Amino acid sequence: MAINKVAVIGAGLMGSGIAAHVANAGHDVVLLDIVPDGAKKRSELAMNAVERMLKTEPAAFMEKRTAKRITCGNIEDDLKLLADADWIVEAVIEKRDIKQAIYRLIDGVRKDGSIVSSNTSTTPCRDLMDGMDESFQRDFLITHFFNPPRYMRLLEIVAGGNTRADAITAVSEFADIKLGKGVVDCKDTPGFIANRIGTFWIQAAVVEAFKGTVTVEQADAAIGRALGIPKTGIFGLMDLVGIDLMPLVSKSLYDTVPENDAYRALYGEPELIVKMIAEGSIGRKGKGGFYRLNKDSGKPVKEVIDLATGNYSKALRLTPDSVRAAKSSPRKLFEHGDAASAFAWQVMSSTLCYAADLIPEIADTVVAADDAMKLGYAWKSGPFEMIDKIGAEWFAERLKAENRDVPALVALAAEKGGFYRTEQGRLQYLSTDGSYVTIERPAGVLLLSDVKRASKPILRNGSASLWDIGDGVACLEFHSKMNAIDPETLKLIGQSVAAVGKGYKALVLHNEGSNYSVGVNLGLALFAINVGAWPMMEDMIKQGQDAFKALKFAPFPVVGAPSGMALGGGCESLLHCDAVQAHAESYIGLVEVGVGLIPGWGGCKELLVRGLTGKSRGILGGGAMPVISKLFQTIGLAKVSRSAAQAFDMGYLRDSDRVTANRDRLLADAKARALELAEGYHAPEPQEIKLPGKSARVALMMAVRGLAKTRKATPHDLTVVDQLGIVLTGGKTDTTDAVSEDDLSALERQALITLSRDPLTMARMEHMLETGKPLRN
Numbered sequence: 001m002a003i004n005k006v007a008v009i010g011a012g013l014m015g016s017g018i019a020a021h022v023a024n025a026g027h028d029v030v031l032l033d034i035v036p037d038g039a040k041k042r043s044e045l046a047m048n049a050v051e052r053m054l055k056t057e058p059a060a061f062m063e064k065r066t067a068k069r070i071t072c073g074n075i076e077d078d079l080k081l082l083a084d085a086d087w088i089v090e091a092v093i094e095k096r097d098i099k100q101a102i103y104r105l106i107d108g109v110r111k112d113g114s115i116v117s118s119n120t121s122t123t124p125c126r127d128l129m130d131g132m133d134e135s136f137q138r139d140f141l142i143t144h145f146f147n148p149p150r151y152m153r154l155l156e157i158v159a160g161g162n163t164r165a166d167a168i169t170a171v172s173e174f175a176d177i178k179l180g181k182g183v184v185d186c187k188d189t190p191g192f193i194a195n196r197i198g199t200f201w202i203q204a205a206v207v208e209a210f211k212g213t214v215t216v217e218q219a220d221a222a223i224g225r226a227l228g229i230p231k232t233g234i235f236g237l238m239d240l241v242g243i244d245l246m247p248l249v250s251k252s253l254y255d256t257v258p259e260n261d262a263y264r265a266l267y268g269e270p271e272l273i274v275k276m277i278a279e280g281s282i283g284r285k286g287k288g289g290f291y292r293l294n295k296d297s298g299k300p301v302k303e304v305i306d307l308a309t310g311n312y313s314k315a316l317r318l319t320p321d322s323v324r325a326a327k328s329s330p331r332k333l334f335e336h337g338d339a340a341s342a343f344a345w346q347v348m349s350s351t352l353c354y355a356a357d358l359i360p361e362i363a364d365t366v367v368a369a370d371d372a373m374k375l376g377y378a379w380k381s382g383p384f385e386m387i388d389k390i391g392a393e394w395f396a397e398r399l400k401a402e403n404r405d406v407p408a409l410v411a412l413a414a415e416k417g418g419f420y421r422t423e424q425g426r427l428q429y430l431s432t433d434g435s436y437v438t439i440e441r442p443a444g445v446l447l448l449s450d451v452k453r454a455s456k457p458i459l460r461n462g463s464a465s466l467w468d469i470g471d472g473v474a475c476l477e478f479h480s481k482m483n484a485i486d487p488e489t490l491k492l493i494g495q496s497v498a499a500v501g502k503g504y505k506a507l508v509l510h511n512e513g514s515n516y517s518v519g520v521n522l523g524l525a526l527f528a529i530n531v532g533a534w535p536m537m538e539d540m541i542k543q544g545q546d547a548f549k550a551l552k553f554a555p556f557p558v559v560g561a562p563s564g565m566a567l568g569g570g571c572e573s574l575l576h577c578d579a580v581q582a583h584a585e586s587y588i589g590l591v592e593v594g595v596g597l598i599p600g601w602g603g604c605k606e607l608l609v610r611g612l613t614g615k616s617r618g619i620l621g622g623g624a625m626p627v628i629s630k631l632f633q634t635i636g637l638a639k640v641s642r643s644a645a646q647a648f649d650m651g652y653l654r655d656s657d658r659v660t661a662n663r664d665r666l667l668a669d670a671k672a673r674a675l676e677l678a679e680g681y682h683a684p685e686p687q688e689i690k691l692p693g694k695s696a697r698v699a700l701m702m703a704v705r706g707l708a709k710t711r712k713a714t715p716h717d718l719t720v721v722d723q724l725g726i727v728l729t730g731g732k733t734d735t736t737d738a739v740s741e742d743d744l745s746a747l748e749r750q751a752l753i754t755l756s757r758d759p760l761t762m763a764r765m766e767h768m769l770e771t772g773k774p775l776r777n
Helices: 013-024 044-055 064-069 096-107 134-138 165-178 194-209 216-222 235-241 245-256 262-266 271-279 321-326 330-336 339-357 366-377 383-390 392-401 408-416 448-454 487-503 522-530 534-552 569-575 603-612 624-636 644-650 663-678 694-709 715-729 741-756 759-771
Strands: 006-009 029-033 070-074 087-090 115-118 140-145 154-159 182-186 291-294 301-305 312-314 420-423 426-430 436-438 464-468 473-478 506-509 558-560 564-567 579-583 586-589 658-660
Touching: 006 013, 013 029, 013 044, 013 064, 013 070, 013 140, 029 044, 044 064, 044 070, 064 070, 087 096, 087 165, 096 115, 115 165, 134 140, 140 165, 154 165, 154 366, 165 182, 182 366, 194 216, 194 235, 194 245, 194 262, 194 339, 194 366, 216 235, 216 301, 216 321, 216 339, 235 245, 235 291, 245 262, 245 271, 262 339, 321 330, 321 339, 330 339, 330 383, 339 383, 339 392, 339 408, 366 383, 366 426, 383 392, 383 408, 383 420, 392 408, 408 426, 420 436, 426 448, 448 464, 448 473, 464 487, 473 487, 473 663, 487 506, 487 534, 506 663, 522 534, 522 759, 534 569, 534 741, 558 663, 564 569, 569 586, 569 603, 579 586, 579 644, 579 663, 586 644, 603 624, 603 715, 603 741, 624 694, 624 715, 658 663, 694 715, 715 741, 715 759, 741 759
Parallel strands: 006 029, 006 087, 029 070, 087 115, 115 140, 154 182, 473 506, 506 558, 558 579, 564 586, 579 658
Antiparallel strands: 140 154, 291 301, 301 312, 420 426, 426 436, 464 473
């Protein structure tokens, strides 16, 4: 069955977030809640939830107009709105009697074959279905989303004993393809997978930290980047999700796990946390938590709590020696021996052992557990991948040396050589029977990591590689730090165009980094400026322009497939592609003004040509001046799309470009698009446009000088946007002259060289490299 219309009952944080994300996927949603006592509007809970989401950060909606897809109502007057819903999600309070009362209301109005699911994070499916009609049970399952639903990729699905297979398939496919979720099948056990392991992990860290061997800051540093865990660590994470939620989750898990479960020995609530909750110090949504901002002195000062006394003091932001030495090696962290190292070992070793003891109780495979922790808790490696990274044999031996039990699954992995291996280019995992099983990807999923595992690159240097992804399509991968673009990247682009032209049908630009590309290697550019290597700087600008020009006019189609940030030069590489297949969570923009520069690798040129030749609805206007004005604002204010959907409105994406919801499907979709374009492909012809010249530039700068008078623009802002204005208006041209793409490239080059010689630009670049934040000078 196909899912088109969705309904959500419960307009709290999770229910409304689920509704918003379904709307993001382009589907109509009904959002219902109760009628509160004394309500002025009977559906105000749902209505207020939508209004709140329009203002919340991070944004629940990929674009604000998406909110119009949500129909608000209440369960007393509007149950009839469920009659044509294909999937109905219950997201109400975690009380079984209330949930079952809702189910009976739903069952009275829903259509035959509609699917009903619960977003419960704690209640087993068998308990929810106890006493419910068999026909309802066949259509029921648990769909556990993680908060916030738009951004957290994990969806845990738990089927009941009577759930029909096609209901599971329909929801799984919809969540995967339309919502972009990583769907993990779980067994009907307490906490399912991610929260079962994750709650133990948090509790283990809290118990260990309250022993007094580490500070809050040391604890968070230890349980952080060296382990591939978000920098929030443990206490920062609790502040983020809400300290008041933890006792509820912890108690629920304690009440439902078996009596011999290791979690029960850890369970407890320190007096300090009880006190903090009572005082409203529940994290970011309250008065602060383990961390807080003290604004008493005017300028906010970050403070951290002392777990022994409950007093706050200024955060020191010091990195423990073990964390600094370990870098990204968990084993080096565990071997170091300082207090942070010992803390990390105690917490992680117990968590990894706990996870190993839970297979196959909570999941059939270690892959499911690893995926759940990566997608639900943002770990870079799941527990079993982490054991492999440490070394399964080393891990087992250290446990033995400490007279601790070695889980049977860990002992098996130590004997076999790890939980994962590559066999004939295919990734395999260790099953509980001791055999290795090949991981099969779903139809429509193509991962570059799988391609790399099974083959060697066509071309490679330190910053980029070219891969054969099958069917006559090649993939150009950036892999420098943060995928920043440097001369080596540009060199390989040129080499790739030549190589693909000789034996391939098409090229895709894609990588599996957290971000597609953050733009030019700023450190390298600043080095050239500092030593006065102007020829080097000019060469780098020209090299970038030539590389992207080669992409644009290649004799084969080029498709960009970004995910995450595509900024500056990264954005410019996409602007030169024949098509873009963007991940829904793509953040695209030309941000060069933040470091005192303007786009110089064709960003201004391409957006101008698009706007003036009608190829982008986001920058269309009635003549040259409306287009120029729109681009002057977009580039001058360094606007970045907050989603792929917003990128259309900004002109970074064209109407012909497409969006993929699930990142795992992005490369396959881009490859399919490239093959589609390859049929009868002809390279585009260079364009000429007419621009108004100096008079238009004067008009633009009048508006900016007005901002400067009110201190909304700095002196150097005026210098930078003046150069931007020169490029966008065509320099010394007028409306009777035709301006070629090469003319515009020359203007970009001259503007960049002029700005790079300005000490205020150098100050902006240095400040960005040192702090990661723009300097207003």
